[in-house]
Amino acid sequence: MLRDELVELLSPGGLTLLDSLPPYDSERDIVKLVASLRSAGHPPALVAAVLTQAKLRAKAGGAQGKFGDFAERMLFTEAGLEQATRLRVAARHAARFRDAGIRHVADLGCGIGGDAMAIAALGLRVTAVDRDEVTAAIASYNLAPFPDTVVEQGDAEGFDITRTEALWLDPARRTAGHSDTRRLTDSDDWSPSIDWVFNAASRMPVGVKLGPGFDRDLIPGSAEAQWVSVGGHVVEVALWFGALARPGITRAALVLDDDGAHELTAPADSPDEAVGELGAYLYEPDGAVIRARLIGDLARSLDARMIGDGIAYLTADEPHRTPFAQGFRIVERLPYPEKELRAALRERGIGVLEIKKRGVDVDPARLRGRLALMGPNSATLILTRAAGRHTALLAERLTP
Structure with a gap:
């Protein structure tokens, strides 16, 4: 999404038009709908922007989407939605900060604001930071219902961490942009870099979301590493440091399914059982x-x-x-x-x-x-x- 498109979309007329659209249906005659909106006098750029948002809201909502019913009042970019934490998982991230007695969290690399929403919903103060102007503006819109939340445009590594009690980080692991982004394989190229994250974790409580295939050899011994599976798909490994890590646990497998949440935990990698005969x-x-x-x-x-x-x-x-x-x-x-x-x-x-x-x-x-x-x-x-x-x-x- 370009800045000019966002300006149009965030105008009173743009948001009113977006909310007036019928539920997005991929089988609908989109050409006919575009023609109808154009004949009503809406500018081409605005029509394209609201239809894109309607499509992204449909993808983010419903029983299978990341944000369920909340998606109906949110704004997205394609890359932002793809990289966003599922609200069900974000709620568990947020609970870590609450249970640790944290009152103020800085979400560095907040994206469209999914994790920040979950943290703010528990009554915690949130400072959300993203380096991309459009993404930060969308996060501001999504976080508007929470009065104790502030969104800033800036680089994560330039943030003064003494301003907050704890950090939540989702390092940018793809090239910049709002669609068609490319994955960055070298953790030194992430924003913030993994070295910066681990340095901050040595000074204060930190939680960081990483891809499930993150190199286990790079996980510090002081971290609790929790791999999370949703509906049979592993979606992340979260590393927790300081007061956010549970005593005596360095390895955890959290499974979220239709029946709820289930977890295996251990102080370390568990030794395998012996090989035996194939049973029934x-x-x-x-x-x-x-x-x-x-x-x-x-x-x-x-x-x-x-x-x-x-x-x-x-x-x-x-x-x-x-x-x-x-x-x-x-x-x-x-x-x-x-x-x-x-x-x-x-x-x-x-x-x-x-x-x-x-x-x-x-x-x-x-x-x-x-x-x-x-x-x-x-x-x-x-x-x-x-x-x-x-x-x-x-x-x-x-x-x-």
Whole structure:
């Protein structure tokens, strides 16, 4: 979004027009809607801006969006929405500051203001800072309902941290812009840099949101690292320092699903269980558990064992319900060679096949095409290594 577009959008007429639009529908005749708005005398730039906002509000809202019903009163940029924290996760970030007795938080690199909204909603004072003028203006709009919140345009590393009690940081890990941004692979190029973040964390309570694939070797020993999974997808690792870190915990896997929040915690990476015989059930740990390296603790809670060294599948003789893994009942072993596997699947009339794999070099999409599936039945095929041997397992999912 350009500055001129934002000025038009933030005018009383622009916001009124935006709120007057019908709910965004990708199937609607957009050309006809544009023509109708233009014939009503609205400038082309304003029409484009409000339609873009309507589309982004629809993407951000609803049961599957990051902001739910709140999206109807927010403004976005494409990059800002993509990089924003889900409100459900942001609420848990905010609770850390509240529970630690923090009264004033500086959100450096606030983006469109998602985390700052959650922190302010708990009655904490927030100073939100973003270096991009348009993004800072949008954050100001989104945070307007909270009187104890101030938005400033500025660089995170130039912020005087003595002005606040604690910091929340979401370093910019992509190139500048509001759409089509590129990921920055070197943490020295982030804004603020990871060295600056860790230096600040040695002086005051700090929370920092990072990508789930952040190099574990760079995590300081003083930090609590919490990997977060939402609906089966790992969305971040948050590092907590000082009063924001829980005593005795350096590794945590937080799983958020339709049933609520579930967490595994440990003082350190947990040792794996021993490799054992393949049982009647197989478990695929949630990605947050895998990244937190708490597979061994999960295995022990399920009375399960590893199926192979370095393979993130567990096996057990009895079924167990757990929010930390998807369970499968092993129906039967199938031959692993592709020609024999294809024949076995045809014999069983399997026309719809979910393919999962770990520890084997297989492209599931290409394999599915080569299998030439036919028949009325559906199943899950798990390709892996059990006790060092390539193994094909026909399985069915266990219901939660």
